[in-house]
Amino acid sequence: MVHPSSPEALQPPRASLPEKLVSWGLWLGFGLLLALSFKGAQMGDLPLLIQKWQNTRAYLNDYLHPDFSDANTVAYYIQQMWITIQVAIWGTLMSVGLAIPFALLCSNNVVPAWIRFPTRRLMDLLRAVNEVVLGTAFLVAVGLGPLAGVLALAVHNTGVLAKLFSEAVEAVDQPPIEGVRATGGTRLQEIVWGVIPQVAPLWTSFALYRFESSVRSATVLGLIGAGGIGYALFQNIDSFNYARVSAIALIIVAAVVLIDLTSAALRKRLV
Amino acid sequence: MPSLVDVQSLSKSFALKAQGEAPTRRFKALDNISFTMDRPQRIGLIGPSGSGKSTLLRSLSGLIVGDEGSGPLTVLGRTVQADGRLGAEVRAARADLGMVAQQFNLVGRLSLFTNAALGLLGRIPPLRGLFGLWTAEEKQRVMQALDTVGIADKASQRANTLSGGQQQRGAIARAIVQDARLLLADEPVASLDPVTARKVMELLVHLNEDRGVGVIVTLHQVDYAMKYCDRILALKDGKIVYDGPADGLSADHLSEIYGPEIEQAYWRDPS
Numbered sequence: 001m002v003h004p005s006s007p008e009a010l011q012p013p014r015a016s017l018p019e020k021l022v023s024w025g026l027w028l029g030f031g032l033l034l035a036l037s038f039k040g041a042q043m044g045d046l047p048l049l050i051q052k053w054q055n056t057r058a059y060l061n062d063y064l065h066p067d068f069s070d071a072n073t074v075a076y077y078i079q080q081m082w083i084t085i086q087v088a089i090w091g092t093l094m095s096v097g098l099a100i101p102f103a104l105l106c107s108n109n110v111v112p113a114w115i116r117f118p119t120r121r122l123m124d125l126l127r128a129v130n131e132v133v134l135g136t137a138f139l140v141a142v143g144l145g146p147l148a149g150v151l152a153l154a155v156h157n158t159g160v161l162a163k164l165f166s167e168a169v170e171a172v173d174q175p176p177i178e179g180v181r182a183t184g185g186t187r188l189q190e191i192v193w194g195v196i197p198q199v200a201p202l203w204t205s206f207a208l209y210r211f212e213s214s215v216r217s218a219t220v221l222g223l224i225g226a227g228g229i230g231y232a233l234f235q236n237i238d239s240f241n242y243a244r245v246s247a248i249a250l251i252i253v254a255a256v257v258l259i260d261l262t263s264a265a266l267r268k269r270l271v
Numbered sequence: 272m273p274s275l276v277d278v279q280s281l282s283k284s285f286a287l288k289a290q291g292e293a294p295t296r297r298f299k300a301l302d303n304i305s306f307t308m309d310r311p312q313r314i315g316l317i318g319p320s321g322s323g324k325s326t327l328l329r330s331l332s333g334l335i336v337g338d339e340g341s342g343p344l345t346v347l348g349r350t351v352q353a354d355g356r357l358g359a360e361v362r363a364a365r366a367d368l369g370m371v372a373q374q375f376n377l378v379g380r381l382s383l384f385t386n387a388a389l390g391l392l393g394r395i396p397p398l399r400g401l402f403g404l405w406t407a408e409e410k411q412r413v414m415q416a417l418d419t420v421g422i423a424d425k426a427s428q429r430a431n432t433l434s435g436g437q438q439q440r441g442a443i444a445r446a447i448v449q450d451a452r453l454l455l456a457d458e459p460v461a462s463l464d465p466v467t468a469r470k471v472m473e474l475l476v477h478l479n480e481d482r483g484v485g486v487i488v489t490l491h492q493v494d495y496a497m498k499y500c501d502r503i504l505a506l507k508d509g510k511i512v513y514d515g516p517a518d519g520l521s522a523d524h525l526s527e528i529y530g531p532e533i534e535q536a537y538w539r540d541p542s
Binding site: 175176178179180181182183184185186188189192193194197198200201 | 332334362363364365366367368369370372374375376377378379380381389390391392393394397400401403442445449
């Protein structure tokens with residue numbers, strides 16, 4: 001079926017003047033923002049990085065000889081690294097458990113705006129507070145040790161995962177959910193049978209991704225006394241024992257790379 | 272004995288928000304529709320694209336709610352909706368309604384068995400349905416339904432690994448498990464090859480003749496509607512323009528319904 005069309009009808013769509021102005025305005029605003037933050041971020045001093053390269057070299061030189069001489073110490077570091085990983089495991093697991101209900105309460109295809117809005121703001125708050133700040137607060141509550149780290153990771157990651165999980169929920173296909181609804185299922189049954197099977201692989205992938213970054217965060221949490229390899233790292237930095245610091249850094253890098261590779265392989269299979 | 276379906280003065284309009292048009296303009300998808308089905312029939316809903324077939328079908332299960340002022344829409348005496356609101360008994364009404372859609376509405380990552388078992392949701396206690404705790408007898412019923420549609424051997428396969436025709440039969444099996452008294456099928460053969468399409472249509476005839484299930488099916492292909500249905504409801508611009516026996520539908524009726532696009536309404540069955 002062919003309708004003869006006039007040349008006007010065959011004109012490709014073109015942006016109108018107001019649309020163009022908005023687009024230019026956005027680019028101009030972005031440029032201004034970059035210019036304004038140039039001074040605040042001390043970007044003018046960037047050449048120092050090259051001018052003072054010898055200082056950097058002298059510092060890094062100490063790191064070139066990692067000290068793995070004492071087997072007992074190395075075993076201790078590996079054991080501490082394992083503690084850090086355990087902190088990340090429990091921190092992530094707790095956050096997944098908390099993020100699932102919160103994610104559903106953040107999703108526009110599940111709950112009305114009056115529930116969604118306050119829940120989203122609460123999640124923003126959890127996300128906004130850094131793990132180290134949360135860790136210091138939990139150190140006061142439960143004392144020095146890995147538990148404070150677990151709790152800090154759990155709270156911060158709940159905010160992050162709830163957002164990621166809810167974005168997945170908002171992108172689900174509607175027909176399978178309607179299929180469940182059409183059988184006379186309840187609202188909760190629609191979620192359990194229609195929504196969750198659709199988002200499960202993506203949720204698992206997000207959780208694994210957060211686990212990877214939790215291992216890195218848990219290392220930093222050790223610096224403030226929440227146990228694990230970070231604490232050992234901090235002690236050696238304090239005593240200027242850079243050869244040990246270098247050994248610990250290598251153990252961390254090896255563990256993180258191993259976990260990232262395993263997790264990435266798992267995520268690839270899931271999605 | 273209440274009517275299987277009773278629709279009184281159902282209207283539905285949608286807001287149009289196309290570019291360059293005022294968002295207040297409304298498009299009337301259904302315009303004062305009334306009809307009843309007193310005994311289990313096979314009603315073929317026909318009409319050109321955009322005539323309101325799917326809107327009418329989805330309104331019957333309360334997936335679309337009509338405009339304010341629409342009369343009551345009841346299924347087996349239970350009010351699905353009235354005056355632009357879902358009725359209090361809509362879930363009970365849905366339990367009696369089987370829904371089969373063009374895109375099958377199965378949950379892709381669940382097994383065919385679980386998908387068919389979801390037909391039980393409206394019939395069993397909500398908590399049991401939530402956790403999928405089917406009894407041995409119910410499991411047997413699901414397998415029998417899958418056997419009726421000829422795909423019992425695929426029970427453990429994920430729905431998204433099945434062919435279009437198998438998925439469509441899965442959706443019909445779900446309606447059988449549901450023990451639906453009325454089956455609503457929205458373009459059930461639109462994405463199937465002619466041979467599979469014929470099998471699916473024959474299954475609908477079997478459910479109607481041997482099990483006393485009322486069937487309302489939207490079809491793009493007039494010849495299918497005339498071959499497999501005993502009553503035709505033709506829609507044009509949201510209004511019923513023909514309601515009568517399939518064999519009473521004349522070429523004049525068809526050219527009035529479809530206008531110059533009549534040729535596209537035929538899908539020559541190779542049989």
